[in-house]
Amino acid sequence: MVAYRKTTYFYIIWFCHILGPESFSDGYSFGTRQLSVKRGGSVTIPCYYDRKYTQQKKFWYSEYDNIRIYTNTTAGDVTVIDDPAQSLFTVTMRNLKGGHNGTYYCAVETGEQPKTITTDEPHLHVQPAPDLSVMSSSVTVDEGVNISLQCLYNTKYKNKNKQWCRYKDKRCYTSQNASVEISDDMRGSLTVVMSGLMKSDSGWYYCSVNVQQSPVQDLLVPVQLTVKAAATPDISTESNKTETENNTKNTIPAVNEQQPSAVPLWLPVSVGLLLLMILVGVFIWKWKRRSDSNVDTTYCVVEDPSGHKAQVPADGTLYSTVEPHYQNPQEQ
Template structure:
């Protein structure tokens, strides 16, 4: 098999081939719920038929081998080889600590896979697929585009399908701003003065520096309406650590019977109306008043709760930014105490001594 191999840090080689020796079916990322299970199918070429097949974790360099079932402090891992150039990894009893990077390995060839474990009781959605964002005519919207940390130094851009234009990050125009936030692993796109002509498909894209050369990380469809089917009073909200915030989401009568959710972009987790869920970032409760609005109440906020969320009704969404800050510390001014008569005498004596050092002996030793 032909290909170009580039060696990094002496011991790791990345091979760019027309047909990779090891690959993953469907996607290089997978998610599951705490206590649940996931499976990953790893493919390998005929040249690697007799090589050792493993599922390894980057964090601690631990590996699980085909034909064995291992139970670790995290989950139970079983790997089976079908003998037809693929092996399947099955992880059961998932824990939150299982989240992270792994790889399918056959001999010295490997393919990375990212696993996200979502807290029990929290639903998930496909963050990369089409989502319709509703915006009022003449209004504005800010869209978060989260990317993997390994793409921090790579170029990113916003692509408009209607006019086939690319706008790279850290660009500000009259009605468009695309800004990178590497410390948060996302870039944001702010579009102002939206009109009906702006309705259409858009894409958040990363230039990977590998194969394939570009990766679409988010595909929003913008729907510009004079009266949006889903909306919020404000697209940003803030609160203090340990405190709480509430967000009111409005929807049209056409969406009365659709599922209402509050979703987090970063980990693609969702909270549904009628349920109270306590997570690592806060306790989330959502209630629908039946009069075309539902309210999200987040209590016990933590700093890690900061980020982008959305009000979701059916297939429609509206982004909302949450900022959690440290609580303000109160400073109390303590008034100076009035000296006692004895302290006053000592102070006066000391002042006198400073002016006339020879009198000190008389003051201290006289009887």
């Protein structure tokens, strides 16, 4: 029994030596900050490290199953991805259950003394209904816009101090300022509004509730914010487009000999109607002329005093020929 206790004590000392804990500059140990997560759900945890360790090996150590998972590796429901450009690696845990409760370690193999250091010690608490959660754990927006994020907490913490913090520099906001506004409705909802976002605002943040309940100092839930450069129009392209449009307006389009020009639909229809009208007009004119030539004229017979008879149209029109008569002077 004594030998077993000595052996256990030795392994505890050895583990603490390998994973010597670090603390934030604010004096809180990572072990006192608890991530409240939903049973059956998933969580992504950022692990920041010093830029000088960009090329060094990093791993995620779990007390739950006592294994190391190095970066860019997936083991079961855990995936660890390194992002040297941001000096961090992320750990995504899926299908969470009660057995996942406990302390975890973000660690770096330094290649110097000490050989391994701990950069973060998140403590997971899996619950059917988390004491602290967010509406969205990953948000992507364009530069210059404003966003509103909502953190939900158990109403038993309504009188506790709440913050919006940035992982990288540990800067926290507890009240309104020029770029961040925080409002607490005291009924379980904390609203964070960030204004005039820039690409430099990209990174990991977290909502925090200062519960001050041993051994937990704070509850927190991580949120990833990605700010993209706003799309700007290509000045040269826009200029060329405007010039082309102006040239099109001021230039008569040339006829393409290889392809027939497009003819508006109304043109052939109009021509057809015009031809039809002309044909109808010609037909009517010919019909009228023919009808006039076939009209029967009624004549009346008129006898003049000299005994000559003449046919006079029934309309009363009388046509005659007058011949000049020269009187003989002797008859006078």
